[in-house]
Structures are given as C-alpha cells and as structure tokens.
Amino acid sequence: MKITKTQKGNSLYLALEGRLDTNTAPELEIAIKGSIDGIEELTIDMQSLDYLSSAGLRVLLGAQKTMNKQGSMRVTHVNDTIMEIFDVTGFADILTIDKE
Amino acid sequence: MQVEIKGKWREWEKMKELIIDATVENIEKVTEFVNQQLERLECSMKVQMQIDIAIDELFGNIAHYAYHPKTGTATVRVEVTENPLAVVITFIDNGTPYDPLATREPDISLSAEERQIGGLGIYMVKKSMDDISYEYREGKNILKIKKNI
Numbered sequence: 448m449k450i451t452k453t454q455k456g457n458s459l460y461l462a463l464e465g466r467l468d469t470n471t472a473p474e475l476e477i478a479i480k481g482s483i484d485g486i487e488e489l490t491i492d493m494q495s496l497d498y499l500s501s502a503g504l505r506v507l508l509g510a511q512k513t514m515n516k517q518g519s520m521r522v523t524h525v526n527d528t529i530m531e532i533f534d535v536t537g538f539a540d541i542l543t544i545d546k547e
Numbered sequence: 548m549q550v551e552i553k554g555k556w557r558e559w560e561k562m563k564e565l566i567i568d569a570t571v572e573n574i575e576k577v578t579e580f581v582n583q584q585l586e587r588l589e590c591s592m593k594v595q596m597q598i599d600i601a602i603d604e605l606f607g608n609i610a611h612y613a614y615h616p617k618t619g620t621a622t623v624r625v626e627v628t629e630n631p632l633a634v635v636i637t638f639i640d641n642g643t644p645y646d647p648l649a650t651r652e653p654d655i656s657l658s659a660e661e662r663q664i665g666g667l668g669i670y671m672v673k674k675s676m677d678d679i680s681y682e683y684r685e686g687k688n689i690l691k692i693k694k695n696i
Binding site (some may be wrong): 466468469470497499500501502504505508511512515532535536537541 | 593595604656659664
C-alpha cells in the first residue's frame, strides 16, 4: 500500500493506494499516529484503495476515536466494495463517509 | 441444465494445493496463488476482492494463532465445483484446535467508543461467502469457504 500524506495547518489528508490489510494496516497506523497530534480535520481518501480487511477497520476505528476527541474525520471516495464492507460491519454508522 | 466450467479450467486440474509456512508475510503469496486459479474462472472483480479479504482474515488468523509462539505450515486448497459454478477454498493447519465459527458475533450497532474489533474479520467472511464450515479432524483444523461465481 502507498500512503500519500499532506498536512496543511490543522488538516491532515491521507490518500491510500492498494490494499489495506493485515500486512499494510500497521503502516497506516504509524502514519496516523506520527501526525495526528494537534490535527482537527483528518481526511482519508480511498480513491485508489482496492479493499480493506478487519485489520484496516481496526486502524480506522482507532483514528475515529482519536478524532472524536480533537476534531473530525472524513473518509472520501469510497468504492462500492468498500462501502459494502462499511455497511455489513456497521462502520457506515461510525464513520463520516463521502462516496465522492 | 449443466453449467460448464468456463475458460481453461477444463484443461487444468480441478484442484490445486499450496503448502506454505503460516506467516503473515505469506498472505500475499497465498492471495496470488488463489487469484491465479480465479483468473481461469473469469470471476468478477468484486468476487475476487471478497475472496482476497477472506484469505487475509483466515490465513492471517492461522499465521497469528495456530502455532503461536512457534511456526508451522498450512495447506491452502482451491477447488472448483459445478452446478452452481463455485470455488471452494480449504485452509488446513496442524495447530491449536480453534473453531472461528464459534466466536460470538460482534455487535455492529455500537458506537466507536464501545466498539470491539474481535470477531469482525470472521463476521465479514461469513457475510460475503456463500458457505463456511469448520471441522477438527485427525489433529487438523479444516476451514472451508465456498463462493458461487
């Protein structure tokens, strides 16, 4: 997985490319933990993400919990496969999701 | 009506097996192996992704827990069945007996603060596959998933 990180003031934008799974989820966790201090707006762009497994959901949940305390988080460009995963697991109710 | 197996499957064996060290690093190799078999079936991208996720969850579980703290091997078998056309993937290990289907289903209605991740992976697999079964036989964990193509 490739992670492109852009930070502007209190906003952090992470674009994910590839698969968010058992092997790559730790990379995202490190990228988020290393930059989340003082962030009030976190955007995770899934435009080029193929899919995610429960290991990825765990990292998203952790990020959402942190952002609930210090600001807001959005997940953008969610494809149909990923949206179905969010629906089935109830994550659609936890995350703020923009399909576009 | 008979459903014919598409593409080159008829020319190939209807069963393929990979025996590999059960490590997290090998999830990718297992995924590649299964995807190679799926390509012959011309299955949709969506089905392939659902199967890839299932591999991440199930082989990942074996890698993490079956032989912990040691390591061991696992067998991944891919078979194609007809009427209806389906792929059956069997994961076999000689590790600690563990029935993933016996785990409690996660409460997916809880808020972020109350959420637990345990059990979510197997829950996703149950929801996306057409059939899943587990048995412990002759010292082996045998977990089988079936997906209609």
